[in-house]
Amino acid sequence: MMLDCVIVGGGPAGLNAALVLGRARRNVILFDNNFPRNAVTQESHGFITRDGIKPREFRELAHQDIAKYPSIMIRNEKIIDVKKTGMHFEVETEKGECIKGKKIILATGLKEIHxxxxxxxxxxxxxxxxxxxxxxxxxxxxxxxxxxxxxxxxxxxxxxxxxxxxxxxxxxxxxxxxxxxxxxxxxxxxxxxxxxxxxxxxxxxxxxxxxxxxxxxxxxxxxxxxPEWIQATSFGQSLGCKTHELGGIITDQFGRTNIEGLYAAGDTSVIAPSQVIIAAAEGSRAAMGVNTDLSQDDFN
Known part of the structure; x- marks a missing residue:
């Protein structure tokens, strides 16, 4: 089965991207290894209507929102490889399963070195x-x-x-x-x-x-x-994504990287400032980029 989009990363960027694509009636799978960078955070602030929310509660509420849209699947699995094959992408799970998608959004975030x-x-x-x-x-x-x-x-x-x-x-x-x-x-x-x-x-x-x-x-x-921030995964590097001086993946205003069909969102591209509300907005923009390009592909 060829999905419209595979999203790698279940933080605010990936979750919001899934929501927007689900509402656009796209078939999407989101992979979340359930190991968020903000796991030590007691509360998240600066997100209107969610100021002071616990990160775990935020994710639970996001999953509830996403569950309303039947074309979205969420899998709590780690992705070990991402590659481009022709005009589509393949991701390999830690269980050895291969999932294919027309487009892919990298929302894997960052690691902190203290x-x-x-x-x-x-x-x-x-x-x-x-x-x-x-x-x-x-x-x-x-x-x-x-x-x-x-x-x-x-x-x-x-x-x-x-x-x-x-x-x-x-x-x-x-x-x-x-x-x-x-x-x-x-x-x-x-x-x-x-x-x-x-x-x-x-x-x-x-x-x-x-x-x-x-x-x-x-x-x-x-x-x-x-802390020093580095990419949480090497997927972008292995696929040939260009990066800026801070190490983030370079994208346009809709999350498109220099690799056709590959998008990046959240801390993966922005790096700083690292905030939930900014990451979520980045996910939304990348999803709009994906949907726009899928629509264009339908008419070509």
Missing amino acids: PAIENIMDFYGKSLFSCPYCDGWELKDLPLMIISESHSAFHMAKTVYNWSKDLIVCTNGKKILTVEQKNMIQRKGIKIYEQKIKSLIGGNGSLEAVIFEDGEEVKRKGGFVT
Whole structure:
């Protein structure tokens, strides 16, 4: 059986793409390995009518919406290979099954690589976060820290300052800030710690202090981390997709990649800012691109 579209990835982008294509009466299958990047997140914010929703609840509600449309199938299986054969695509599941589709949407998202700091994951998603637009309100006016080993530390400091003026920047031994950037940050009363971090102190996910390798200890109640983001899968690379400087797959305004019939949506293409509402919108646009191209194919 040849499906209209195969969607790889069951996050907000993939789910919204499935919804739009289902409403367009397209035969679609969505593969979800049920291992979302935001699994540690307690609540999702910034999505109107869903502010504060738990990610698991969001996915359950999305599945309920999609269940109304009989042309959509959802499979909780991992895809191990994607290839283009002629004018269509084939995906192979971990069970060895081969599924064919005229079009394919990659919505596989990203993986986060965090700084190598002892027990950082004990606090990530509870009092340390990656996006101030998602979690800044909950940390407003608290003594906060930014942990960053990249040049995004400067931008993050300026952004987080909007939520708390009691702020420090920790580069974990990296010399990433220019003299000009340091001066600008320090004029705002933001202290910079360039020594390596030994460990984070706290309990039940609540940060209490950061201890540096030189023995200095600074009390903190939370903060933000700038992880390195990489593609969760190599499917786009193996298919020959072009990428931008941040590593995301380059698409047009309707999710089309440089490979005919292949689309990308959500964090797979946007990367930053990484928000549920943006990913969902990207999925919707990619689905419209798929439907438009399928309609054009029908008339050719």
